[in-house]
Amino acid sequence: MAPKTIMVIGAGILQLPAIQIAKQMGLITMVTDMNPRAIGMKYADIPVVVSTRDVDGTVRAARSYATHRKIEGVITVGTDASRTVAAFANALGLPGNKFEDAEASTNKIKMRRRFQEFNVPSPNFRSVWTLQDAFQAATELGSWPLVMKPSDNMGARGVMRIDSKENIPEAFHRAKEASPSGELIIEEFMDGPELSIDALIWDGNITFAGIADRVIGFEPFFVEIGHTMPSALPQEMIDDACDVMKRGIDALGLTIGAAKGDIKVTSKGAMIGELASRLSGGFMSSHTFPLSTGISSIKAALEIAMGMPPTETEPRFQKVAVERAVFCEPGQVRGITGIDAAQKVKGVADVVVHIRPGDYVHQPTCNLDKPMNVITVADTREEAVRLNDQAREMITIEIGKPVKLTHKILHDNARKLFGLVCRVCDVCDGKDCPAGVPGMGAVGTGASFRANIEALEQYKINVRSIHDVKEADTSCELFGASLSCPVLAAPITGMNLNLGGALPEEEYARIVTSGCKKAGSLGTVGDGALPKMYHAGLSAIAECGGFGVPIFKPRADFEAIKERIEASARVGCLAVGMDVDAAAFLTMDLMQQPVETKSVGQLREIIELTDLPFVIKGVMTVWDAVAAIEAGAAAIVVSNHGGRVLDNMPGALHVLPDIVSVAKGKVKVLVDGGIRSGADVLKCLALGADAVLIGRPIAVAALGGGIEGVEFYINSIRKELQNSMILTGCRTIEDIRPDVVCKV
The missing domain is CATH 3.20.20.70 (Aldolase class I)
Structure with missing residues (x-):
């Protein structure tokens, strides 16, 4: 029997485990990403250069490929490409959610409206387009603090806590900059601890595949410092959070695949921060859940995407896995030491490094601003946290002027930040410019x-050459x-x-x-x-x-x-x-x-x-x-x-x-x-x-x-x-x- 083909939307570090597991399952992987240098493209059987947000382009690529080989499933993990996944599945008749439901799980305003319609606990909110809208919304909501965020981004990009009217302009501009559509949302701030919950949806059943305690810092921003799997909250709080998440899944109309929820356990009870129709990123579905349980939620999600029931959803064992980010002062990275020593610490499962000498590290304002992550596993929560602390203390990120900058170093570093907005050509002459306006390119034909x-x-x-000018x-x-x-x-x-x-x-x-x-x-x-x-x-x-x-x-x-x-x-x-x-x-x-x-x-x-x-x-x-x-x-x-x-x-x-x-x-x-x-x-x-x-x-x-x-x-x-x-x-x-x- 010929191997089956699955489309994986996204080829970044958070999608890499899905690509690798799919290949281990004997599947042919067709992988899309706008960055041909993305790490997952190296592992893809069929790499396709198209943005994860380009719904029409992805569907065109799929239909072209499907003329000579059948595609039997589509999935994404750890990135907001659910609209693309749904459009792809709907166009090719594959297992998947309706496009409008996937869109509601991506656009925070549509999500909140669904929750209001079905009485799912979530913060009161207002949609915002102009700065005047933001001031009016704050007045209508009537209490502080509030939170401003883009309606259509992820990873805490552009999200900021607002404690008074004086903070509104800054929060508005940050959110506006981070919103592809320009549409924003302002909502009530939710107090209390936060859970990250993954769920699998198959044949009318919702199975929870990981419940972790999130650690958030760097106020007034919401940067995830890390998470611990499983949660240590009392069981009644966890049950309340799971119940609210199930209601949210039903309200969004999600009937198949996976769901990822950020659930706040507030003084008023559990409330949904966000709910996406995919598995989580942040090294949870890819690392801490399998380390904690011995099973893979990604494998189960792949099976569901292929139209098959998940084969293994019960944990084989119960350990504690901890993920924490490593931070440093802002500036240019001169050197990094201690990674090898940290990796040798007992219980260290992985040290994921996102920077190298010459890179510029910024003051964290979102989840993309983390230089590296350390993941540990142990039999107890205390031991897993201690080992993680020990490993991170061994790592030193030296900040300062590099010994010698070169144009190649500048170009290589810039390419990583630009993606395909700019290819950083050796000669910037517009002849191979991928972007127009907006972007780094020119209008029209260029x-x-x-x-x-x-x-x-x-x-x-x-x-x-014949003169007396020496200098x-x-x-x-x-x-x-x-x-x-x-x-x-x-x-x-x-x-x-x-x-x-x-x-x-x-x-x-x-x-x-x-x-x-x-x-x-x-x-x-x-x-x-x-x-x-x-x-x-x-x-x-x-x-x-x-x-x-x-x-x-x-x-x-x-x-x-x-x-x-x-x-x-x-x-x-x-x-x-x-x-x-x-x-x-x-x-x-x-x-x-x-x-x-x-x-x-x-x-x-x-x-x-x-x-x-x-x-x-x-x-x-x-x-x-x-x-x-x-x-x-x-x-x-x-x-x-x-x-x-x-x-x-x-x-x-x-x-x-x-x-x-x-x-x-x-x-x-x-x-x-x-x-x-x-x-x-x-x-x-x-x-x-x-x-x-x-x-x-x-x-x-x-x-x-x-x-x-x-x-x-x-x-x-x-x-x-x-x-x-x-x-x-x-x-x-x-x-x-x-x-x-x-x-x-």
Whole structure:
């Protein structure tokens, strides 16, 4: 008999056990993940590169494969891909739940509404879209504390406790950043201990497959520090929690497969925090349950997914398994020691390491921010906890500047955080860019992005080797500040929308501004699609003593612009600006933030709000340059926004010479778009620019190396510029003339 095929949705570390167990069962594994480098893809018989959230793409891939081999089951473990699993099963007639029921087990608002309809104990809540909604919801709920969270994410991403109205804006923006749809939920805070419960559903029966005590910390966030299997709560509390979970399963209409519940045992009785139609992650279904009982809930779930009854659901023995995370101070990992010693401790089942030297460790705000996990097993709870503590104490994560950063280290580290939002190509030229907008790519065909590179390539450098220039001085003056080189970081915001949530907004801004300052350069920060996102950038600039420049969106609301400019002055920014070409920016539209084109009169009115030098970014024509000068700008940035606002625009260097001809001497002329080397900087300066901005490569350096990564990257560009100046006979920046380059 030919082996049967099962589809596993997801190929990360939490899905790897399902792939491995399926193969041990003799099944052919077809595995999907948007990351071709995901660990589970190496074990898959048939790896398919498609996002776990891409319902239509997954179904198309399945139907294509099913034309020559039958697929007999589909499953996911430890990730919120239940909608995809249900759509797949429904489309191919496989065992599974209805799509609308799986969706209700994924979207927290629909879940809460089901629970209300069927009188299942759960916190009172309100759905939220705007900040005003959040304040109104808090008033209606009428008591503190509350909790704000995305309606459609997992792993405690964007979840924050709110103790007063003053906390609402921060919680709102964190949740909004973490929500793919932008839909949020605010609900009552539930007191008491928390249980993590797995269940198997087959033929009308619900069998519990693991009940663990969760340990939550890092308030006001909800980071799972670990869990202990089995629970030590009194049996009546456990029974109450299981009963409530059964009612929740029935309310969601889940009739087959698995269910994972986060159940709070409150002073009012058990209440459901969340209930998903899958087995748990967090190393519970994969590690602590089999270690504690001798049986595999994943194997049972695989059997159910294939339309077979689970063969083993009764524990073979009863031990205690403990999982705890290892934490360290935020910063860049210089070294890790003690892992081998920890693994040799009696009772240590596994040490799962998520970091390596060169990575940047962040202050934990969600369950993705854990450097490593230690899992132990023993006959008693006390012994299992003691062994876990002993093993973790042996591990040291050394934080500090790495011995020597390289571009390869930065790229390798950044790839892990970006996933497929950005492939971190060796040459960032847009030719193999997987993402559009939102994302790290360009709009449409990407032609505007590529045009920046093509425009730079049209100019070649005229080398002069016979002269007396032995050293080159790259320093310059800009906005009253002395810089080590005329290279600035371009403004990038929207970590969740554009960078896949790789870093918190505040941390990215801090890394870029601090890294630039350490390199003697300037970081610019953006405004972004969320109303209060600008606070992250201004906070980072304030930390740098005002050494930075915020660039704001051309919002339709004059008072919102005024608020931002006045805040910039209070922080002591060197200058302030506006990217006028964002008047039709896609992410602003997605977040319902009105923007508009600005007339000369409107710009003049805005510029007159401040004594700070005003920068107008997004100038791509002579007439816009003239208009910016007329409005009173101190500087302009020749930029097509990295190809992110309109397709089929010229590259920045296609238009720079003409703009310089009318603007030079009247305003500072900066340029960005496709600049990737010191030689590129030299070309821009030769064509009349006073300074350049670099965007995507700075983001890679920030993710790949933190503050030190940005400092390293700016210094690398500076050294390349220095060498280029020496080879063209330019002792200072002022010596770089148009004849340094030729157009081919």
